[in-house]
Amino acid sequence: MATFTATTPLFEVMRDPAGHEILAHHVPELAANPLLHTLYHYQLGLILGTEESLRNDPAKKAEILAKIEALQPSPAPDRSDRNNEPAAGYESESVERGSAQADFAAKGRKWQRYEITLQGPSHGNPFTEVTLTADFTSGGETLTVPGFYDGDGTYLVRLLVPAEGEWSFITRSNAKSLEAITGSFTAAAASPDARGVVRVADTFHFAYDDGTPYLPIGTTSYVWTHQGDAREEQTLQSLKSGPFNKMRMCVFPKSYLFNENEPGIYPYEGTLEDGFDYSRPNPVYYHHLEKRISQLEQLGIEADLILFHAYDRWGFSTMNAAADDLYVKYVTARLASHRNIWWSLANEFDLMFEKTIEDWERFAAIVQENDPNKHLLSIHNCRQMYDHSRPWVTHASIQRLDIYKTAEMTTQWRQEWQKPVVIDECAYEGNIDQGWGNITGEEMTRRFWEGAIRGGYVGHGETYVHPDDILWWAKGGKLHGTSPDRIGFLRRILEESPAGHLEPLPGHWDAPSAGIKDQYELIYFGFNQPTYRRFVMPPGIRFQIDVIDTWNMTVETLPGTFEGRFRIDLPGRQYIAVRLRVEA
Structure with a gap:
């Protein structure tokens, strides 16, 4: 057969x-x-x-x-050739040990980047032939931080300083001039507006290092950093005035529907005509990417950075294993000192046919080894869900598998993985011909609310037809949809919750609810349209009740208080929520 x-x-x-x-x-x-x-x-x-x-x-x-x-099934691809080991004697014996010029500051600050600049050798290929790390020590704790080559004989080592106090460092390298360079600095307390890195908190949620809750209200604009300064600045302005605090974005350019323009800069040395040298990253490319990531941080936005994707015409998705490993290590070494980085190994990992599960597991290990600050780390699916129970997966990053059920699956996924559930692709608000890109603003908003009440986090994207193919989901620019303002309204409601996030509550068979039992409850009716609702609450507890119109963005506080068994009138419209608050 x-x-x-x-x-x-x-x-x-x-x-x-x-x-x-x-x-x-x-x-x-x-x-x-x-x-x-x-x-x-x-x-x-x-x-x-x-x-x-x-x-x-x-x-x-x-x-x-x-x-x-006539084909027989192909054997699994051989991904074993990963020999990237640099030679021991990169520089001659005549080179003095630790002789490279080193520049570093005497002072640093907690939760800010500290950088060591070294002027070293540039012969051969320093990207592959030179190893460089620095051991940073404070209070008996040592962090090993990878360095990287920044071109023109410049090497950088960057640490996102995790704690205040006295720090010292010493470099290690196979290049004699870069070996055993020492120094020290004093890290002051964090600045008043600094909160640190986002971490998993309370099993299913997130918080900054300082304990401040973080509610991911995300959007996607895959290749906004490849569109030229004018449109990229326009994207930043849209983000500044919008509700989003997380941006899914790619390192590599993208070749796909509505994504046929060439990037202005390429991630490797070489040209489109002659090909690219995957052993020589282009520092200019990364300078630009870092600038945009830093600008997102200034806006309070996390950069959910996608390392690999299949939508490619340049060969970046089909590099060999050695080139893949070099890339993952280089990107991690360069960018891990940004406070607002989240690592996403792939967008739709299962469409990258050349790569195996072993590859993805190895990439995760490389990221973990080279990120001393342990930023959030996940991977994203198309047709086949990744095993999010893997210990390196900090949170589930999901594209819905069912055409209709999206946020409704949050409950099941939380139970299955016992990790935060982030539905980064629930479909996009727009009007293109693809079902993943033509839901209404009402439905996008409903999915956000449904996911939030179930204790998860849903992501936004926008795909409205544009005469110049400038779709937010791909290229950024301006937002045209009706959901962003409503998503911002939801964000304000969530931020007002006593715990700083929502935890699901039992008790309603026909509508999800969340909050704190007998103290605070938020019930969402979605596409149902009740004209009234009966409640049975514990006696002796008096509640104030708000009727929230999630589409018209209004909150009506009902007169008086309510206790025990009672009935309230509702407007008989879709997208209504009811909030019960214990009387102050």
């Missing part, structure tokens, strides 16, 4: 290396089509029958189909 037939979904053929090779060789325009991922669920025969270059060549179509039907 043939492994593949004309009725096999294109997705299954493309994920097989031999099948991918046949299609890329005979129908290169299909393999390079920016709409490829929208064709995956169609049958192979239908795709070949409608491909423009094959319409008048049935013989070629039959030949391609026959080659694919």
